[in-house]
């Protein structure tokens with residue numbers, strides 16, 4: 001294939017609700033570019049983009065797919081994304097490397113919940129969007145209805161560039177009010193005639209042309225002046241205005257199509273060439289230390305990996321955007337994260353499952369390479385000799401679905417571990433962790449569907465049957481008041497004896513509390529005189545402060561570490577339910593030694609049991625993780641979502657409405673969030689979305705504490 005320079009590249013991400021027709025449209029674009037000779041279809045499982053067994057089984061895109069096409073001497077790199085929010089990880093990766101988005105609308109449905117979710121991501125990331133009203137050939141297609149719903153719900157102003165003459169099953173023509181022409185299609189292979197606008201459409205076309213001219217002029221003062229002078233703009237002036245408006249997200253040009261019949265494909269691609277930003281006009285990529293990397297062809301290469309996959313017989317495949325420079329076969333680059341050398345043995349242009357070997361690539365292009373040794377998604381590779389830089393990583397969404405997972409058959413744990421690591425390598429929105437605390441393998445993802453697809457994949461491709469079950473909650477324990485305890489550990493039957501006695505006070509720790517000086521213990525004042533202090537930021541969150549205030553050498557300083565060890569053991573297995581304890585100050589103020597029998601083990605046990613005893617009288621409370629949850633829900637479903645949340649012990653913190661959607665912010669205990677994605681989806685017919693993020697630990701209500709205590713049988717007898 002031809003070599004494309006930076007100027008001749010367009011990187012496009014296809015967006016839209018599931019079923020809007022992205023994969024089918026990508027097929028039409030590839031066909032127009034002669035990358036394929038015949039168009040495949042979803043129904044026949046033979047599209048370039050949905051090329052995995054799993055996607056065939058579900059008749060849905062699951063992975064983001066890169067495919068290129070060549071059109072009018074430009075190389076289009078298209079990323080077809082899965083529409084479902086459960087697979088939004090791939091969408092985030094695609095947004096990172098694409099310079100413009102094409103948002104498809106199914107003309108039967110208009111602006112859908114899935115559209116809203118993706119439009120929101122595009123807004124947050126500042127990506128310019130072109131709207132494509134698709135499936136205009138279907139029986140229930142409604143152009144007006146779709147435009148109305150876009151106008152009502154979109155945050156970016158839609159500006160019509162084309163409208164269909166005859167939407168519905170006979171759809172074969174649209175009018176382009178930028179070109180002021182009618183395009184009529186003769187067959188389903190994109191063959192078109194350019195015709196003058198028919199008389200009966202002239203008035204409408206002129207009206208829309210005026211609106212388009214105005215929208216284009218608005219973006220630039222000199223265009224505005226020209227417009228006032230002449231009363232109109234030339235096509236090139238309009239393009240210049242639209243270019244600015246699109247890039248700033250002040251407007252969203254609207255096009256017409258039937259991907260299935262290859263209607264509208266070429267005109268959209270021409271428009272992308274003329275108006276949409278390419279690598280040169282798009283904002284520069286930034287590094288983690290704030291430098292901007294210009295896409296210069298003649299400077300040292302910088303390459304960013306946006307997707308990693310493992311394929312049978314090949315191994316690791318790394319999909320990249322060349323941010324700067326020129327990449328040539330055989331080149332060696334340095335991974336900025338690991339410092340290791342990676343050899344780019346082969347370079348490929350990618351058209352779905354087809355990879356076309358090329359010998360070089362220029363800044364701005366997307367492609368893949370194979371067999372890198374230690375490179376994964378979000379890594380930057382740099383030319384040797386330059387100061388290595390790291391491109392700002394793709395920020396994947398926080399997990400919002402959590403389950404415990406295990407292999408159905410015994411003895412397969414290790415194999416499962418390896419497969420889950422591979423899954424997480426390929427999909428950074430899958431997080432896997434063996435929790436020592438909970439003694440469960442916890443898997444987190446974007447939704448129940450997300451994890452179920454993983455389960456199917458493991459069963460079909462790796463003969464690994466797994467099951468999901470409710471994950472345990474990482475509770476914490478703490479105390480609410482001061483308490484003291486003395487404990488004597490003594491063992492003198494036969495052989496060497498054991499003796500250690502510890503007197504201590506514990507109290508709730510909070511930030512900025514004064515140093516200990518005085519307590520009331522058993523009705524009398526206890527003045528403490530601090531000898532030493534240790535502070536531990538606990539690995540499971542919270543603090544332990546450990547003070548020695550021993551008077552008159554009652555316990556040797558050398559036994560203090562043993563006492564601390566005993567306390568720490570009990571912090572790791574809290575006295576109430578065996579959960580980690582946190583936020584406690586311990587002051588050891590007295591005790592006793594025995595000249596012969598005292599040793600470390602004795603003091604460890606004395607410390608442990610004294611601590612446990614004190615804990616029991618210190619108003620001990622169970623704490624639970626609270627998440628900050630944000631739900632975006634169509635306003636008509638708000639009531640249902642709200643009352644469901646209230647049943648989950650949620651504290652509603654705020655609500656705002658915007659364009660037919662309500663945004664609800666609440667604090668909800670993690671224990672109440674199991675399978676929330678499924679409930680929310682059924683409450684709203686899949687029209688809502690949510691995110692969640694750990695916020696804090698808080699005490700559980702008395703009734704919940706009661707239940708948890710009952711469920712935990714204390715097997716930990718005094719030793």
Ligand SMILES: Nc1nc2c(ncn2[C@@H]2O[C@H](COP(=O)(O)OP(=O)(O)O)[C@@H](O)[C@H]2O)c(=O)[nH]1
Nearest residue numbers: 018019020021022023024042135138258259260
């Ligand atoms: N009538 C009609 N059907 C379409 C069109 N584009 C896609 N489809 C059908 O809509 C369904 C979903 O298409 P697909 O490309 O998988 O949508 P995606 O989920 O956005 O990738 C499939 O059954 C397609 O055959 C179109 O332009 N017209």
Ligand SMILES: [Mg+2]
Nearest residue numbers: 022023060061
């Ligand atoms: Mg698809």
